[in-house]
Amino acid sequence: MLGFVPEAWVALGVALFLIWRWSRRRRSTPDQGPERSPLVWKDLLDDRIELIARLTPEQRERFHARVERFLREKRFVGCAGLEVTDEMRALVAGMACLMILRPGATLFPELRQVLIYPGPFLVPVTEPDEFGLVSDEPEERVGESWQGDRVILSWPDVESALDGDEVNVVVHEFAHQLDDEGDAGEGAPLLADYSHWSQVMKTEFERLRRHRRPPVLDPYGAESPAEFFGVVTEAFFQRGPELAHHHPALYAVLRDYYGFETA
Ligand SMILES: [Zn+2]
Structure with a gap:
């Protein structure tokens, strides 16, 4: 019987102690990811979006609150095999939220989701050309904004905007979202x-x-x-x-x- 063998009791005690310590460590491990640890995405945005340095302390505070809400409320969807990372989500949310810093601005109320493609994507043509004809061939796009519901972006083009390219597909498409709110x-x-x-x-x-x-x-x-x-x-x-x-x-x-x- 176990009770009469002191070494067995010692071994059991050590085992229980190790299980207790392991379970404590697991419980205290923080969740990873920019949207869950504000400090990480704030640093990332400061690093990649130069304009943030121009905000007043009050605007900065409003900016952070809006990015946080954007990440909580808008759904990101990776398309054509792209896996959306926390970094991508934070950078898109960061650029979009720079556009709604005026007091009283709403957080793109109609927008439900942001779709991200690994590159330019094809869309069917619906608008007639100057001769009144609608092409059968799909057209290549780097961004789209659908009235209300969604914004679609090509990731390499988001990155080139962050690197200072003249074309900024994020602010272009989110400007269409703002436009749709106006009357x-x-x-x-x-x-x-x-x-x-x-x-x-x-x-x-x-x-x-x-x-x-x-x-x-x-x-x-x-x-x-x-x-x-x-x-x-x-x-x-x-x-x-x-x-x-x-x-x-x-x-x-x-x-x-x-x-x-x-x-
Ligand atoms: Zn446009």
Whole structure:
């Protein structure tokens, strides 16, 4: 019997102690991942998104609260075999939330999910071309925004935006989301007063349509007021100093809307 063998009692005691210590260690292991440890994603965003350094302490606090909520409420879906990492989620949420720092801004209320592809993706063509024909061939895209429901992004293009490329697919597509919230028609987000906004945007849109080689704005913005808002938002985030130099009135309108300087 066990009770009469002292060595067996010692061995049992040691075994129980080891099990107790192992279970304590397992319980105290923290969960990993940027969305669960705020310090990690805050450092990552500071490191990759230069504009964060320009925020006031109050805006910074609002920014962190919005990123946290974005990560909690919006679903990320990896497409065509892409596995969405916590880093990808934090970086997309970080760039999108820089666009909603004005007090009272909502967190893209219609948006449910962000789909990420490992590269440019094909979409069926639904819009007729200049001859009124709709192509059978799908078109290649690096980003899309569907009214309300979703934003679709090509990951390598998100990365090049983070590296300073003129094209920023994230702010372009999320500008379409903001546009869809507005009630003043295409190319205008929700605003208290549209008078000055409309005047500046209309003048600058006409100017881009006339310009053969615009110095800052992507000619694609001449397609429609909605694309114009997407394109000028990209210029504001990626080429602030040049935008302020060549289009001071447009820069000022966007600075007042987004709430901070990029020049
Ligand atoms: Zn667009």
